[in-house]
Structure formats: C-alpha cells, structure tokens
Amino acid sequence: MRVAVVGGGAVGVTAATEAAEAGADVVLYERGELASGSTGRAAGICYDAYAEDVDATVAAEALSRFRELGVLTECPYVWYARQGDGSEVAAIREQVPRMREHGRDVALVDPAELGERYPQLRTDDVAVAAMARSAGHVDPTEYVQAMAERALAAGVGVRTDREASLAGPTTVESPDGTAEFDAVLVAAGPATKDLVGQVGVEIPSKAYRAQALVTEPLRATLPMAYDASREFYWRPRAGGLLVGDGTHEADPNDWDPDADAAFEEHALDRLRDATTLDPDVDRSWAGLCTATPDRDPLLGEVADGLHVATGWHGHGLMRAPALGARAAELLLGGEGIDAFDPDRFDGDEEFDVVEGTTLDEE
Ligand SMILES: Cc1cc2nc3c(=O)[nH]c(=O)nc-3n(C[C@H](O)[C@H](O)[C@H](O)COP(=O)(O)OP(=O)(O)OC[C@H]3O[C@@H](n4cnc5c(N)ncnc54)[C@H](O)[C@@H]3O)c2cc1C
Known part of the structure; x- marks a missing residue:
C-alpha cells in the first residue's frame, strides 16, 4: 500500500x-x-490526567510510548484553583474522581501539604489542588x-x-x-x-496563537503546574522555568512567531504572584495551536x-x-x-x- x-x-x-x-x-x-x-x-508537558475515558486511555498509551523511547523526564503535574474562583474549584473537585475511575494516578492534595513539599509555591489562597503523578516533560x-x-x-x-x-x-x-x-x-x-x-x-478547524517564555536559570524546585485561576502554566526547563498561556485566534498564513512584550510582563507578574520567584526572561516565542x-x-x-x-x-x-x-x-x-x-x-x-x-x- x-x-x-x-x-x-x-x-x-x-x-x-x-x-x-x-x-x-x-x-x-x-x-x-x-x-x-x-x-x-511546544512546551512539552505530558500527563494522562483526563476525565473522559477515551482521552485518559490515549494519554496513558502515549506516556507509555514516550517512556519506551526514553524521552520522558518524569515530573509531577499539579493544577489548582484559588479561593473565590467557584467554577474552577468545582471543576477540579468534579474531574479528579472521574480521572481516578479511569485508573489515573491522580489525587486531590491538601494545599498546605503542597506548600510544605514545594516551599517556593504560594499556597495561602489555593482552595483546591490536584496532582497527577504519571506525568513529565519531553523535548x-x-x-x-x-x-x-x-x-x-x-x-x-x-x-x-x-x-x-x-x-x-x-x-x-x-x-x-x-x-x-x-x-x-x-x-x-x-x-x-x-x-x-x-x-x-x-x-x-481554527488556528490560535499560544506563547511561551523560558526564564533565566533559577534555584527552583517546583512541579509542572497549571494555575486554573490565573490561566497559565509552567514546567522546569534548562535550570529555569518555561511559562506559557494563550488563546488568541490567528490567521495561520499571517501571524507573529515572536512573543508579545505584554505576554512576557503578564506571565512574569503571574509567576511572581504564584511563587516566591522573581526571574528575568531568557527567551520567548509564539506558536499556533488548532481548535475544533x-x-x-x-x-x-x-x-x-x-x-x-x-x-x-x-x-x-x-x-x-x-x-x-x-x-x-x-x-x-x-x-x-x-x-x-x-x-x-x-x-x-x-x-x-x-x-x-x-x-x-x-
Ligand atoms: C507555545 C506552545 C506550547 C505548547 N505546549 C504543549 C504541551 O506542553 N503539550 C502538548 O501536548 N502540546 C503543546 N502544544 C501543542 C503542540 O505543539 C501541537 O499540538 C503539536 O505540536 C501538533 O503536532 P502536529 O504534528 O499535529 O503539527 P505541527 O507540529 O504543526 O506539524 C505540521 C507540519 O506540517 C508542515 N506543513 C504544513 N503545510 C505543509 C505543506 N503544504 N506541505 C508539507 N508540509 C507542510 C509544517 O511545516 C509542520 O512541520 C503547544 C503549542 C504551543 C504553540
């Protein structure tokens, strides 16, 4: 054929x-x-913490194939919502049991315990947090x-x-x-x-633009994380952190591959708010994702x-x-x-x- x-x-x-x-x-x-x-x-964040059964099965298979190839760096993935953010708090509480039903190694974590484990993470106003242990990042x-x-x-x-x-x-x-x-x-x-x-x-299918930056090297000991209230994520990368977000519809034939200055500023503000870190940017970029x-x-x-x-x-x-x-x-x-x-x-x-x-x- x-x-x-x-x-x-x-x-x-x-x-x-x-x-x-x-x-x-x-x-x-x-x-x-x-x-x-x-x-x-891509940021290279990989996990199998999905609430729908098809998604969970696909993601678990993908992780196991990454492991077989030897390209996955294991790292827990944490996601959390803050006090006063009712819909995100409810979504996490509702999704975690469904992920567990599909056999995913996911659990709600007490924010105070999370803070003890990762002292650079500010958890005082975190209302609910979850952790996926079968996760990691790929270059x-x-x-x-x-x-x-x-x-x-x-x-x-x-x-x-x-x-x-x-x-x-x-x-x-x-x-x-x-x-x-x-x-x-x-x-x-x-x-x-x-x-x-x-x-x-x-x-x-539509294209949308997502942005990411890598900070200068830091003495950070953090998991990969998604802050559902501030809508941004990070993961360890090259001694620093890769920080990203983004949903801006884009013309796939005419878009800017460089990150906006406003994105960098906003991403660092949110990182300072979510952690005790105050880094500078080493480099940044934009890319396209596809939506249905x-x-x-x-x-x-x-x-x-x-x-x-x-x-x-x-x-x-x-x-x-x-x-x-x-x-x-x-x-x-x-x-x-x-x-x-x-x-x-x-x-x-x-x-x-x-x-x-x-x-x-x-
Ligand atoms: C900032 C950012 C962060 C991201 N982080 C993550 C993440 O952490 N985890 C995750 O899972 N995903 C992430 N993604 C999404 C991920 O990058 C994409 O979902 C994934 O790379 C899609 O792969 P693909 O092979 O479908 O498409 P692509 O990688 O876009 O490959 C399509 C290829 O087709 C080629 N092409 C196009 N037209 C033609 C043509 N006419 N002839 C020949 N070749 C052609 C292109 O050059 C391109 O190489 C991120 C994306 C961005 C932008």
Missing part, C-alpha cells in the same frame, strides 16, 4: 513511522525541517528525531523542504512532481484546513483515501505517540475513534476557540 503523509510534526512523523513499520510504502512531505511547525514550539524535537530515526529505518521516504499540495484526494503535488497514493494523511497542523480545502473538503467546535480532535477519513489528523487544542504533542499510531492504523484500514471522527461535523460550523487547558465543561 502506498501512503503519503503531509506534515513532519510529532503527529505526522509518528504516523509515517507506524504505517511503514506495519508494511506500507510511505512518503513523508514536510515543507521545512522536521518539527519546524507547532511541535518545535519535542528530541521526540521527533527519535521517531525520524525509526522512520528512516522502516524505509519512509522523508522529503524535507518539500511543500505539498493536493491535486486530488490521493494525489500529491510537490517539487518532486505529482504522485498517486492509495491513502494520504494530512497532519499539517494549522495548514491542514487549507490543504484539504484544495480538494473541496471543509473541516471545522467540541474541543476533540479531527482524526479520520474526510474523502475517499484522504485522512486528517488535527485539532489538538494545545495537547497534540502529549498525545502524538498514541494518536499518530492510530492515524496509521486508520490509513491501513483499521478502526477509528468515534469521538474523534471528522464525520461528526458538516465542516462549516461557526465556533469560538476555547483553549485546551480550560477546566470548564463544554
């Missing part, structure tokens, strides 16, 4: 590798370098490089610096010429919508032989090992995940973007 994958991010490289290892003849087209899209800009580029080595070993034709377009559902045009395949997967991040639009397929109307991905066939994998709501890296593998199975005729089937939409839905870490229920 001849398969093309368009997009050399975490998802596309995984899908190409898995399809080739299952016996397909695979060509991977990437318009820049591998991981030069959103993947190379996204390291993951893609590890998968790319497997891809090459499995015979994937990796074509970087090749912008692809679709002349038909299974016909790919690139600087190498026109090629016909049995199945094509478009895993091109925010460009997926325009690419499948070239053959008249509409998918309800119901905050679940679009993973599956959208026309005869043409598949998509997008709509990760800022959680694409942490699920890539599992969902890239699932995308490969689908390409080769396997079963999909009903909740992620693009068929659940007409494709022309209007919707507002809701950022992935938001705790509120849909």
Whole structure:
C-alpha cells in the first residue's frame, strides 16, 4: 500500500513511522525541517490526567510510548484553583474522581501539604489542588528525531523542504512532481484546513496563537503546574522555568512567531504572584495551536483515501505517540475513534476557540 503523509510534526512523523513499520510504502512531505511547525514550539508537558475515558486511555498509551523511547523526564503535574474562583474549584473537585475511575494516578492534595513539599509555591489562597503523578516533560524535537530515526529505518521516504499540495484526494503535488497514493494523511497542523480545502473538503478547524517564555536559570524546585485561576502554566526547563498561556485566534498564513512584550510582563507578574520567584526572561516565542467546535480532535477519513489528523487544542504533542499510531492504523484500514471522527461535523460550523487547558465543561 502506498501512503503519503503531509506534515513532519510529532503527529505526522509518528504516523509515517507506524504505517511503514506495519508494511506500507510511505512518503513523508514536510515543507521545512522536521518539527519546524507547532511541535518545535511546544512546551512539552505530558500527563494522562483526563476525565473522559477515551482521552485518559490515549494519554496513558502515549506516556507509555514516550517512556519506551526514553524521552520522558518524569515530573509531577499539579493544577489548582484559588479561593473565590467557584467554577474552577468545582471543576477540579468534579474531574479528579472521574480521572481516578479511569485508573489515573491522580489525587486531590491538601494545599498546605503542597506548600510544605514545594516551599517556593504560594499556597495561602489555593482552595483546591490536584496532582497527577504519571506525568513529565519531553523535548519535542528530541521526540521527533527519535521517531525520524525509526522512520528512516522502516524505509519512509522523508522529503524535507518539500511543500505539498493536493491535486486530488490521493494525489500529491510537490517539487518532486505529482504522485498517486492509495491513502494520504494530512497532519499539517494549522495548514491542514487549507490543504484539504484544495480538494473541496471543509473541516471545522481554527488556528490560535499560544506563547511561551523560558526564564533565566533559577534555584527552583517546583512541579509542572497549571494555575486554573490565573490561566497559565509552567514546567522546569534548562535550570529555569518555561511559562506559557494563550488563546488568541490567528490567521495561520499571517501571524507573529515572536512573543508579545505584554505576554512576557503578564506571565512574569503571574509567576511572581504564584511563587516566591522573581526571574528575568531568557527567551520567548509564539506558536499556533488548532481548535475544533467540541474541543476533540479531527482524526479520520474526510474523502475517499484522504485522512486528517488535527485539532489538538494545545495537547497534540502529549498525545502524538498514541494518536499518530492510530492515524496509521486508520490509513491501513483499521478502526477509528468515534469521538474523534471528522464525520461528526458538516465542516462549516461557526465556533469560538476555547483553549485546551480550560477546566470548564463544554
Ligand atoms: C507555545 C506552545 C506550547 C505548547 N505546549 C504543549 C504541551 O506542553 N503539550 C502538548 O501536548 N502540546 C503543546 N502544544 C501543542 C503542540 O505543539 C501541537 O499540538 C503539536 O505540536 C501538533 O503536532 P502536529 O504534528 O499535529 O503539527 P505541527 O507540529 O504543526 O506539524 C505540521 C507540519 O506540517 C508542515 N506543513 C504544513 N503545510 C505543509 C505543506 N503544504 N506541505 C508539507 N508540509 C507542510 C509544517 O511545516 C509542520 O512541520 C503547544 C503549542 C504551543 C504553540
């Protein structure tokens, strides 16, 4: 079976590798370098603390694949809401038991005990906190490089610096010429919508811009964390902290890859408020994430032989090992995940973007 994958991010490289290892003849087209899209800009936070059963299963499988590859640095993930923030407090109290029902190693933690364990964390006005112990961080580029080595070993034709377009559902045009395949997967991040639009397929996907910064090295002993009341997150990185947030709808063909000065200032303000730390910024950047109307991905066939994998709501890296593998199975005729089937939409839905870490229920 001849398969093309368009997009050399975490998802596309995984899908190409898995399809080739299952016996397909695979060509991977990437318009820049591998991981030069959103993947190379991801914070790399990974956990399996999901309240929905499908999400929890997918995330647990992804973590175990990261561990097998040896690219996961184990680190607990804490999320919390502050006094007076009723809806976020209620959301955490409601979700943690559901995560536990799915066998996730997650528990509510007494804020005072959290403060004792992490003295640099200010917990005086924390109303509720939870901790996921099966969690950690991944260097996204390291993951893609590890998968790319497997891809090459499995015979994937990796074509970087090749912008692809679709002349038909299974016909790919690139600087190498026109090629016909049995199945094509478009895993091109925010460009997926325009690419499948070239053959008249509409998918309800929007791009939004997220930002991150890395502080100077600090003497910090902190877990990875999401402050649900102040809507920002951090994780240890290179002796400092990587701090991020973001939901600003963006035009995927015209967006600013540099972080805004206002973001840096606001992120540091919130970090000073949440911890005893007062660091300077070492570097910062912006990237694009993809959103769907119901905050679940679009993973599956959208026309005869043409598949998509997008709509990760800022959680694409942490699920890539599992969902890239699932995308490969689908390409080769396997079963999909009903909740992620693009068929659940007409494709022309209007919707507002809701950022992935938001705790509120849909
Ligand atoms: C600041 C920030 C922080 C984030 N933090 C996290 C995190 O902590 N955890 C997490 O799970 N996720 C995180 N994400 C989200 C994560 O980056 C994405 O969900 C994930 O990288 C998506 O991977 P992908 O392979 O689907 O897409 P991408 O990495 O965007 O890959 C798509 C590729 O397609 C290529 N392409 C596009 N058009 C064409 C074409 N015509 N021809 C050929 N190639 C093409 C692009 O160059 C790109 O390399 C974060 C994102 C940002 C911006």
